[in-house]
Amino acid sequence: MKKLLIFSYLMGVISFSLIAQENTVTNDAELGSRNKYVAACWSMGAVTVSNHNQTMISGDYSLRSNQVTNQSTTATWVKTPWITMEAGKISFKTRLDGNAGGNRSIVLQYIEFDAENESTGEGDVTRFDVFDFPNPINKQTEVHEVAIAVPEELVGSTVKIMFSLVGSGGMARIGMDDFVIPGSYSADPSDDCFPKSEKADADNDGVADSEDAYPEDRYRAFDNFLPATGYGTLMFEDLWPATGDYDFNDLVVDYRLNRVTDAAGDVVEIIIELSPRAAGAGFTNGFGIEFAGLSPRKVIKVSGTKASPESIHKIDEKGLELDNEFATIIPFDRVSHFLTHPGGGALGINTDPDFKLQKPELQTIVIRLKEEGKATDAGPTKLSELGMDNFNPFLIVNQKRGVEVHLPGMKPTRHADESIFGTKEDGSTSGPSSYYRSKENGLPWAMNVPVSIPYMVNKVPITKGYTRFFEWVVSGGESYPDWYLNNGGYRNERVMLNANFQEDTIVRGGGPNRIP
Numbered sequence: 001m002k003k004l005l006i007f008s009y010l011m012g013v014i015s016f017s018l019i020a021q022e023n024t025v026t027n028d029a030e031l032g033s034r035n036k037y038v039a040a041c042w043s044m045g046a047v048t049v050s051n052h053n054q055t056m057i058s059g060d061y062s063l064r065s066n067q068v069t070n071q072s073t074t075a076t077w078v079k080t081p082w083i084t085m086e087a088g089k090i091s092f093k094t095r096l097d098g099n100a101g102g103n104r105s106i107v108l109q110y111i112e113f114d115a116e117n118e119s120t121g122e123g124d125v126t127r128f129d130v131f132d133f134p135n136p137i138n139k140q141t142e143v144h145e146v147a148i149a150v151p152e153e154l155v156g157s158t159v160k161i162m163f164s165l166v167g168s169g170g171m172a173r174i175g176m177d178d179f180v181i182p183g184s185y186s187a188d189p190s191d192d193c194f195p196k197s198e199k200a201d202a203d204n205d206g207v208a209d210s211e212d213a214y215p216e217d218r219y220r221a222f223d224n225f226l227p228a229t230g231y232g233t234l235m236f237e238d239l240w241p242a243t244g245d246y247d248f249n250d251l252v253v254d255y256r257l258n259r260v261t262d263a264a265g266d267v268v269e270i271i272i273e274l275s276p277r278a279a280g281a282g283f284t285n286g287f288g289i290e291f292a293g294l295s296p297r298k299v300i301k302v303s304g305t306k307a308s309p310e311s312i313h314k315i316d317e318k319g320l321e322l323d324n325e326f327a328t329i330i331p332f333d334r335v336s337h338f339l340t341h342p343g344g345g346a347l348g349i350n351t352d353p354d355f356k357l358q359k360p361e362l363q364t365i366v367i368r369l370k371e372e373g374k375a376t377d378a379g380p381t382k383l384s385e386l387g388m389d390n391f392n393p394f395l396i397v398n399q400k401r402g403v404e405v406h407l408p409g410m411k412p413t414r415h416a417d418e419s420i421f422g423t424k425e426d427g428s429t430s431g432p433s434s435y436y437r438s439k440e441n442g443l444p445w446a447m448n449v450p451v452s453i454p455y456m457v458n459k460v461p462i463t464k465g466y467t468r469f470f471e472w473v474v475s476g477g478e479s480y481p482d483w484y485l486n487n488g489g490y491r492n493e494r495v496m497l498n499a500n501f502q503e504d505t506i507v508r509g510g511g512p513n514r515i516p
Helices: 002-018 034-039 469-474
Strands: 024-027 043-045 047-050 062-065 077-079 083-085 089-096 103-113 122-132 144-149 158-168 174-185 232-236 251-261 267-278 286-291 301-303 328-332 363-368 391-396 404-406 446-449
Touching: 034 043, 034 047, 043 047, 089 103, 103 174, 122 144, 158 174, 251 391, 267 286, 267 328, 328 363, 391 446
Parallel strands: none
Antiparallel strands: 024 174, 043 077, 047 062, 062 174, 077 158, 083 158, 083 174, 089 144, 089 174, 103 122, 103 158, 232 251, 232 446, 251 267, 267 363, 286 328, 286 391, 301 363, 391 404
16 A cells, blocks of 8 residues: 555645646656756756756746757757657757857657666667757747657657757756646656556556555455454453442453555445454443444445344435445444353353354455456545544444443443433543543453454453553553553463454463363
8 A cells, every 4th residue: 555655645746747637748847956856756867856947838837957068869858758659740949048049959759668678677778759949049049849749659658758958069957847748657666667557467556466465356455454464353341330249251342454455545345354252241232333533424334243133223225324424334332242151141142261262253244345447536645534532343242332442532422311421430521531531540340452362351440461551551652652562561361262254273272171
C-alpha cells in the first residue's frame, strides 16, 4: 500500500500542470520547482525551473537552460516521463534570452524502452524533427510557438520525448514552456519512474502483478491490516457499571481487520476475522462492532454474521443493525454460536482449568463498500475513515440491548441505555473521554491489545496475572505501555489460560493446561 500512497500524493501535486486534460501530458513549469518535476518523472540536464525575466514565456515560471554552446544532444536537454503516444502534434513555446544567440536549435527525439536497462529503462534514441531559431538575432528573443506532428510509428508506443538544446556561438540561454504531448502518462513514480505498461498487470487495474495482492481481480488491489501483523485481543468485563471480579474473561475475542482497497485507493470491503476464545460470563452475551464515522449509506452488503431466530437485534437488508448513526454490525448475538461448555454448563467456557479447553473457530465477516461497476451514493471510503480510532467493538450484556460495554473513551451507540452511565463505579458522566472508565483510577471494562495474549482463569483479577496493568492504567498509559508482553516480571502465568485458534495445542500460559 505504501507505494500506492506515494503515487497518489504525487498525482495530487502534479495533476494541474502535468496532466491538464485526458489524452495529453503537459508541463507549464508552474510548480516552480525542478525537484517536483523530477518527482513526477520529468528529467532535465543543464535546465532548471526559473522565473528569470529574460527567458520567461508565460505564467510565473518557465524552463531555462544554462548557456547553450554545445552541439551534443546529451549536454542540455529535457525528457518527458514515459508516455503512451497518440496521434496529434507535440507543441511547446520557446525563446532565447537577450544575449547574442549565434545558432540555436531544439532537436526532438524519442527514447524507446529497454527492459535490460535496469537503471532507467531507456533504450535507443531516435531523432525525428528539429526546430531552428531564426536569424537575425533580434528575432530569436520573440516567443515561438512550435508544433510538430507525432510520427506515425510512435502512435500506441510507450516512449519518452527528449528535447535536446544545441547551439554554437554567443552565450544565449533557451527558455521553454507550455509543453503539450498527445498521449497518456505512463510512468510510475513509485517504481523509479519505469513505465507502467511494461509491468505485468493481469487484471489491467494499473497495479503491477508484483505489487497487487489480487493480481487477477480488478476490483481489489491491496490488503491493509489492523493490527499490521498477527491478531489483536479484545477482552471484556460484563458487570459494568460495577467493577465485578475484574477478570476480563467474560468475553475474549481475537480479531484482525483487513481494509481491502482498489487501485484508486478506495476501500472496497472490510474483512473481519474473529475468534471468540473464552466466555467466563454467567450471562448470555453478544458482540457488536460500530465503525465510528462510517455512514450506513456507504455499506452495500454484510455477510458472515450469526444470529439466533429469537435475536433481540433488528437487522436491515444490508446486514447492518437498524437505527444507528454509524455502520454497526452484530457479528454474533450469542457466544454459544462458537463456544459451548464441555461439561454441559453455561459458565466458565474456556476459563476453568478443570475442563479441557476448546479450540476456537475463526469467523469471517465481509462488509462490502464498493463493487465493480457499483458504488454507493455516499461516495468512496478512504483508509483514513477506517483506522483504529474508528473501530468501536462492544459487548452486549445478557441479551439486554441497552447494556453496552465499550473500550475506554469510546462512545456508545444510539441503542445504549444512558440512564446507566454514572451509576455504581462508572464515571462516564465526567465528559466524552470518560466513557467506560471508573470514577476512581479510570479503570476500564474493556481492552484492545494489539497482539494475541493469554487471559485470566475465572474469578482471578487481571491485576494478579498482568502485574503492570494497574500502573499502566493509573498513569494514563505513560507507565508500562507494554504491560501485556511476556517481559520479566510482567506476567504470572499460573493464573492464565490460552485457548487460541492459531495454536496446535491449547495451553495455560506457557505451561500445562491444569493448574498444579
